[in-house]
Amino acid sequence: MSATGELKHVQEKNKSMLCIGLDLDRKKVPTNYATSIKGLFDFTMRIVEATSDIVCCYKPNVAFYEELGPDGFSLLEKIIAKIPDDLIVILDGKMGDIGNTAAHYASAAFERMGADWVTVNPYMGYDSIRPFLEYKDKGAFVLCLTSNPGSRDFQFLHVLNKPVYMYVAEKVAYWDKEQNLGLVVGATHPDQLTDIRKVSGEVPILIPGVGAQGGSLEQAVLSGTDNFRKPAIINVSRTVIYASADEDFDKAARAEVEKLNTLINALRAQNITQ
Numbered sequence: 001m002s003a004t005g006e007l008k009h010v011q012e013k014n015k016s017m018l019c020i021g022l023d024l025d026r027k028k029v030p031t032n033y034a035t036s037i038k039g040l041f042d043f044t045m046r047i048v049e050a051t052s053d054i055v056c057c058y059k060p061n062v063a064f065y066e067e068l069g070p071d072g073f074s075l076l077e078k079i080i081a082k083i084p085d086d087l088i089v090i091l092d093g094k095m096g097d098i099g100n101t102a103a104h105y106a107s108a109a110f111e112r113m114g115a116d117w118v119t120v121n122p123y124m125g126y127d128s129i130r131p132f133l134e135y136k137d138k139g140a141f142v143l144c145l146t147s148n149p150g151s152r153d154f155q156f157l158h159v160l161n162k163p164v165y166m167y168v169a170e171k172v173a174y175w176d177k178e179q180n181l182g183l184v185v186g187a188t189h190p191d192q193l194t195d196i197r198k199v200s201g202e203v204p205i206l207i208p209g210v211g212a213q214g215g216s217l218e219q220a221v222l223s224g225t226d227n228f229r230k231p232a233i234i235n236v237s238r239t240v241i242y243a244s245a246d247e248d249f250d251k252a253a254r255a256e257v258e259k260l261n262t263l264i265n266a267l268r269a270q271n272i273t274q
Contacts, residue, residue, distance in 0.1 A: 003180040011231070057089070060091065186188060
């Protein structure tokens with residue numbers, strides 16, 4: 001099964017298009033878990049155990065683990081190893097370098113760390129992405145239009161009367177021969193998300209920016225899926241894993257995911273009946 005096919009399968013099985021970002025900020029992790037590597041591991045495992053049947057993916061961001069030094073990399077490996085095999089792990093490193101170096105990034109992500117997908121930067125072109133695509137059953141989400149304000153510095157620039165992000169979307173759709181490429185498009189750009197979805201074929205779109213960054217869940221879901229006709233993933237992080245600072249944080253995380261799933265399923269039902 002292709003990487004995109006596996007993603008669709010997991011979403012159908014768990015009836016969820018939600019991905020939880022495992023961004024471990026020790027300033028926000030409950031105090032009892034924030035002071036040691038073991039505590040951070042236990043905190044993360046409680047989040048995973050509370051939500052693994054109602055999400056499709058987990059997305060650890062490499063920077064939060066790099067900050068912890070060698071122990072952080074060990075922690076990241078252990079967390080990925082403990083995530084159930086029937087779920088998708090997206091290693092968020094926004095990798096992008098020349099071919100030979102990219103090959104080592106790909107090997108580290110897929111072989112050493114055990115990730116299923118990675119995030120990659122397209123700035124250096126196809127040869128920086130190709131090594132990831134050589135893993136036919138793995139996938140790469142390519143940055144297309146990011147949710148941060150600085151996205152306007154380059155991604156919105158027009159080249160021959162078309163913004164750069166549209167060139168990225170079209171190229172990724174063309175490169176997606178093995179159904180193992182996707183796009184990253186921020187929920188903070190709903191109109192552009194609609195345009196990108198129109199030109200990106202069947203590639204899945206990973207959509208951050210819902211919740212704490214101000215993106216609309218409804219607009220992200222409907223635009224990202226073309227009214228539930230194409231695959232998309234809604235990434236949520238802080239609003240879920242830090243839903244409570246007390247000992248009930250895992251229950252609070254599950255409640256938040258259940259609420260979001262309910263909202264999405266209501267949108268799906270409404271769309272089907274129209």
